[in-house]
Amino acid sequence: MGFSTIAIHAGNEPDPTTGAVTVPIYQTSTFAQEGLGKHKGYEYARTRNPTRSALERNIAALEGARFGFAFASGMAAIDAVLRLVQADDHVIVSDNTYGGTFRLFTRVLSNYRIEFSFVDTTDPLNVERALRPNTRMVFVETPTNPVMAVTDLRAVSDIAHAAGAIVVCDNTFMSPYLQRPLEFGVDIVVHSTTKYLNGHSDGVGGIVVLNDEERAERLGFIQNSAGAILSPFDSWLVLRGTKTLALRMQQHDRAGRAVAAFLAEHPKVEKVYYTGLASHPQHELAQRQQRGFGGMVSFDAGSLEKARTVLESVRLCTLAESLGGVETLISHPATMTHAAVAPEVRARLGITDGLVRISVGLEDVEDIIADLDQALARI
Numbered sequence: 001m002g003f004s005t006i007a008i009h010a011g012n013e014p015d016p017t018t019g020a021v022t023v024p025i026y027q028t029s030t031f032a033q034e035g036l037g038k039h040k041g042y043e044y045a046r047t048r049n050p051t052r053s054a055l056e057r058n059i060a061a062l063e064g065a066r067f068g069f070a071f072a073s074g075m076a077a078i079d080a081v082l083r084l085v086q087a088d089d090h091v092i093v094s095d096n097t098y099g100g101t102f103r104l105f106t107r108v109l110s111n112y113r114i115e116f117s118f119v120d121t122t123d124p125l126n127v128e129r130a131l132r133p134n135t136r137m138v139f140v141e142t143p144t145n146p147v148m149a150v151t152d153l154r155a156v157s158d159i160a161h162a163a164g165a166i167v168v169c170d171n172t173f174m175s176p177y178l179q180r181p182l183e184f185g186v187d188i189v190v191h192s193t194t195k196y197l198n199g200h201s202d203g204v205g206g207i208v209v210l211n212d213e214e215r216a217e218r219l220g221f222i223q224n225s226a227g228a229i230l231s232p233f234d235s236w237l238v239l240r241g242t243k244t245l246a247l248r249m250q251q252h253d254r255a256g257r258a259v260a261a262f263l264a265e266h267p268k269v270e271k272v273y274y275t276g277l278a279s280h281p282q283h284e285l286a287q288r289q290q291r292g293f294g295g296m297v298s299f300d301a302g303s304l305e306k307a308r309t310v311l312e313s314v315r316l317c318t319l320a321e322s323l324g325g326v327e328t329l330i331s332h333p334a335t336m337t338h339a340a341v342a343p344e345v346r347a348r349l350g351i352t353d354g355l356v357r358i359s360v361g362l363e364d365v366e367d368i369i370a371d372l373d374q375a376l377a378r379i
């Protein structure tokens, strides 16, 4: 079946008690049992809740996975995945990973004797070189935020598996519509559902999907033990969001290409970061690995002052962190999402003071481009 059919039907069976076509919000903490040990698969809502179960089945199906586990945020999902490793284990991580992931790994989990190596995973050989006898996991993000560096998921998976390590991919930027990492050998996919999966900027959540049954059992155990679950209402919002995921991603992708092409031609723009541009150093790899290029576009305005002029002159685009919603958001990585990253690391990653990031929304793209055009004219 096609992606949209799965998005609309997987997990969304009519409610068995009433026939409700939309999965109800099961706002309950506990479930009546018929007798000792006799129940309908639900006992206590931390362990399982029908609305959350529906969402977990839905997104697992979209990623081509067997199992899904929904969490209270993307970070809670990533934290749960990292509980698959233990003290004295080593984890290799994409060096320009999401700031919250970097903070969790370096300032929280490092206190538990888990070792992290941050490497440029755009060259798979860097992953090979970073391997140690105790490497248990390789954690990648592709394309990265905000400079859109692409990691070859097949190559990194082959290298990791040969060394007995598993591969985790944060697929938040692409969504399963544009990229399905499990097809390239990745073992576990995580998402911040806050972004494209929910898609309407009205909820925070996370999900983990995977195929390995034993590991899934362990993750379910971790989810229930630590308890950072997604609420029934938030599960329902994401479930509503994924029904239109294909349509939304098609338009994010179309508009992203148009905005990137406009910026690439603009005389005041020094550099554009978008995997759909032929000038992107990994354009071919992105074409092979992704079904499109998506709605995230970054560009360098040349200096902090010029970036500030653009960010303070836009009228339609909203100055805000986050991404993946219906509205176009514009942000300044150096002072917003990546403020906690040391200036010399930012410089190495290409996160200059002039860099501006756009999450291209679903407004008419002519209006988005006109807004950027008038803002750039003020430089």
Ligand SMILES: *Cc1c(COP(=O)(O)O)cnc(C)c1O
Binding pocket: 073, 074, 075, 076, 098, 100, 101, 141, 145, 170, 172, 173, 191, 192, 193, 194, 195, 204, 205, 206
């Ligand atoms: C937002 C984001 C996260 C964190 O998700 P939250 O829902 O904010 O906790 C993780 N990875 C990426 C790539 C993100 O964009």
